[in-house]
Amino acid sequence: MIEVNNLHKSFKKVKALDGLSFQAKDGEITGILGPNGAGKTTCLRTLYGLLKADQGNAFIDNINVENNPLAARKQLGIFPDKFGLYERLTAYEQVDYFASIHGLSGTEKKQAIEAVFCDLDMQDLAHRKTQGFSQGQRMKVTLAQALVHQPKNFVLDEPTRGLDVMSTRVLRNYLSKFKEKGHCILFSSHVMQEVAALCDRVIIVANGKMAAQGTPEELCLLAGERHLEEAFVKIIGSDEGIAA
Amino acid sequence: MIQFSALVKKEFKEAFRDKRALMVAMMMAVMAPVMIFALSKTMIKDLVETPPIYIKLSGGEFAPKLVKQFKDDNILAFSQVPVEEKALWDERNIEVIIPESFSQDMLDGKPIDIILRTDYSDQAMNAPIRRIKDAINNFARSIGMKRLLVRGIDVKLLQPVKLIEQDTALPSSNAVFISMLLGLYLLMAAFMSGLSVAIDSSAGERERNVLEILLCQPVSTLKIVLAKLSCASSIAVVGVVLTLVLTSFSVGFVDLSKIGATFNLDIFIVIALILLLLPICFFASALQLFFSFQAKSFKEAQSTVTMIIMLPAMIPFALTFIDDKPKWLDWLPVSGHSMVMEDLFKGLPVNWAAVAITGLVTLAMTVALVVTLSAKLKSEKVVLALS
Numbered sequence: 001m002i003e004v005n006n007l008h009k010s011f012k013k014v015k016a017l018d019g020l021s022f023q024a025k026d027g028e029i030t031g032i033l034g035p036n037g038a039g040k041t042t043c044l045r046t047l048y049g050l051l052k053a054d055q056g057n058a059f060i061d062n063i064n065v066e067n068n069p070l071a072a073r074k075q076l077g078i079f080p081d082k083f084g085l086y087e088r089l090t091a092y093e094q095v096d097y098f099a100s101i102h103g104l105s106g107t108e109k110k111q112a113i114e115a116v117f118c119d120l121d122m123q124d125l126a127h128r129k130t131q132g133f134s135q136g137q138r139m140k141v142t143l144a145q146a147l148v149h150q151p152k153n154f155v156l157d158e159p160t161r162g163l164d165v166m167s168t169r170v171l172r173n174y175l176s177k178f179k180e181k182g183h184c185i186l187f188s189s190h191v192m193q194e195v196a197a198l199c200d201r202v203i204i205v206a207n208g209k210m211a212a213q214g215t216p217e218e219l220c221l222l223a224g225e226r227h228l229e230e231a232f233v234k235i236i237g238s239d240e241g242i243a244a
Numbered sequence: 245m246i247q248f249s250a251l252v253k254k255e256f257k258e259a260f261r262d263k264r265a266l267m268v269a270m271m272m273a274v275m276a277p278v279m280i281f282a283l284s285k286t287m288i289k290d291l292v293e294t295p296p297i298y299i300k301l302s303g304g305e306f307a308p309k310l311v312k313q314f315k316d317d318n319i320l321a322f323s324q325v326p327v328e329e330k331a332l333w334d335e336r337n338i339e340v341i342i343p344e345s346f347s348q349d350m351l352d353g354k355p356i357d358i359i360l361r362t363d364y365s366d367q368a369m370n371a372p373i374r375r376i377k378d379a380i381n382n383f384a385r386s387i388g389m390k391r392l393l394v395r396g397i398d399v400k401l402l403q404p405v406k407l408i409e410q411d412t413a414l415p416s417s418n419a420v421f422i423s424m425l426l427g428l429y430l431l432m433a434a435f436m437s438g439l440s441v442a443i444d445s446s447a448g449e450r451e452r453n454v455l456e457i458l459l460c461q462p463v464s465t466l467k468i469v470l471a472k473l474s475c476a477s478s479i480a481v482v483g484v485v486l487t488l489v490l491t492s493f494s495v496g497f498v499d500l501s502k503i504g505a506t507f508n509l510d511i512f513i514v515i516a517l518i519l520l521l522l523p524i525c526f527f528a529s530a531l532q533l534f535f536s537f538q539a540k541s542f543k544e545a546q547s548t549v550t551m552i553i554m555l556p557a558m559i560p561f562a563l564t565f566i567d568d569k570p571k572w573l574d575w576l577p578v579s580g581h582s583m584v585m586e587d588l589f590k591g592l593p594v595n596w597a598a599v600a601i602t603g604l605v606t607l608a609m610t611v612a613l614v615v616t617l618s619a620k621l622k623s624e625k626v627v628l629a630l631s
Binding site: 049074082088100103 | 246247249250251253254257258261262449452453454456457459460461462463464624627
């Protein structure tokens with residue numbers, strides 16, 4: 001479970017987070033929606049322990065990120081905004097590297113890597129260097145490295161950006177399976193259709209704070225609109241960021 | 245331990261698969277022995293051998309004995325130059341002008357002006373000029389002595405005081421040009437060999453967007469920095485050891501006995517040099533990582549770190565201009581190392597205290613760089629610069 005309580009963060013005069021609070025529960029996919037500059041990336045970086053909040057706390061499985069960032073990160077699988085790969089390593093070596101960083105070794109590690117490669121149907125990519133991989137193949141490697149240690153919590157920062165329909169479907173299917181196993185998934189996106197189809201709960205963030213939360217249907221009902229996109233625009237009070 | 249070994253293994257895998265970085269790393273190791281071999285050969289040839297010199301002699305017919313002296317010293321007339329060397333000696337254009345009055349002035353005992361005209365600033369002219377001057381001076385001295393002898397004067401009167409020079413330098417000190425070059429190359433190897441790997445594993449990873457995901461993992465930044473340092477400095481150590489081994493092999497082909505010098509890189513000196521240079525390999529890589537991690541781009545890192553590799557070339561050069569070197573220079577990286585190496589190459593006993601102090605100061609500076617860098621990688625400034 002991921003919990004954020006009254007997060008405040010300023011960069012000089014810019015207030016990136018202004019008392020943001022939310023909860024992402026186990027066995028649910030929680031989406032964070034917000035226009036550009038709403039504070040999503042700052043919030044996620046605070047969750048990873050890369051940034052320190054001026055006020056408030058972030059918890060991963062009840063571990064305070066600020067006090068114990070390494071222990072908190074152990075409970076996390078991260079799919080970053082820009083998924084770079086070690087292009088001189090093979091896909092297998094890259095996933096093996098992240099598995100070892102999470103403390104896996106020996107047979108346990110081997111089985112975990114084989115399982116994640118099998119789940120993502122990427123055995124044929126395993127021993128190829130990642131240089132020259134397509135965007136979809138890169139997404140699969142990033143997903144595999146984030147999930148090889150079977151984290152309880154999984155955070156994705158705009159994961160479908162630049163992906164084709166097939167790759168997006170692979171990702172969605174995998175997230176659904178992961179949710180069914182009782183994991184907590186926090187998902188930041190700009191694509192309303194995707195959020196509506198995938199998320200159990202949506203948190204709308206604007207100006208560094210939560211503007212609304214609920215299921216996609218509840219948000220539509222709240223805004224009195226039929227589509228989530230219109231509801232989103234009405235809730236944040238602007239059409240900024242929709243084109244992104 | 246699993247984490248650290250995975251971090252180190254990954255760094256080595258990436259480094260050894262980057263062919264261009266490895267080529268740069270090994271460049272010094274190959275370049276040093278080749279350069280030292282070629283330069284030594286050329287210098288010995290200049291000092292020992294008397295290859296023919298072709299001069300544009302005018303008035304040679306007025307001084308046949310001087311021309312004979314020239315001929316004995318292998319200084320020949322331009323007309324005798326082989327076709328293939330004609331353009332070279334024409335360009336060098338060494339003119340010796342003997343006056344028409346040479347025989348008469350010689351009879352009258354008057355001073356005779358012989359003109360030697362050429363470009364004195366050209367390095368290649370040093371040996372020919374020296375040999376022509378020696379030939380003319382020897383000729384003049386022998387005539388002068390004969391004049392005194394026929395007048396019944398003891399020629400020893402010309403030299404009331406005789407200086408006897410006794411050189412206490414060991415034969416190895418005479419190979420100073422080799423030791424100076426090797427010292428410089430070794431320091432350059434320590435700084436250059438790990439350079440590409442250090443930049444690639446820091447600024448390169450930032451540019452390829454893999455640094456952020458690594459910093460989000462449950463691993464301390466100290467382990468990350470130490471793993472990258474282990475890889476870059478190991479390659480620097482390999483560069484230094486290869487430079488030493490290949491140089492000792494190539495110097496074996498140079499006959500230094502011709503100039504009364506020896507240059508011996510025995511196993512003891514090699515071990516002492518490796519012990520001396522190990523800390524500087526770590527220091528060089530730590531310094532490179534420190535600056536390239538803070539660069540905004542790969543290109544910026546390259547520019548900054550290129551300035552750092554000027555250090556090993558500039559410091560020993562600057563030291564040659566300081567007559568009374570302050571004591572603390574003995575302890576600092578690079579300056580301390582070049583002074584200890586100078587003694588080692590001269591065959592003087594190893595000053596182990598200097599080796600230890602320089603090594604400890606260098607290691608202390610390396611530790612300070614590593615600790616500061618690992619703290620900097622946790623800072624928000626670095627995180628915000630990631631995208």
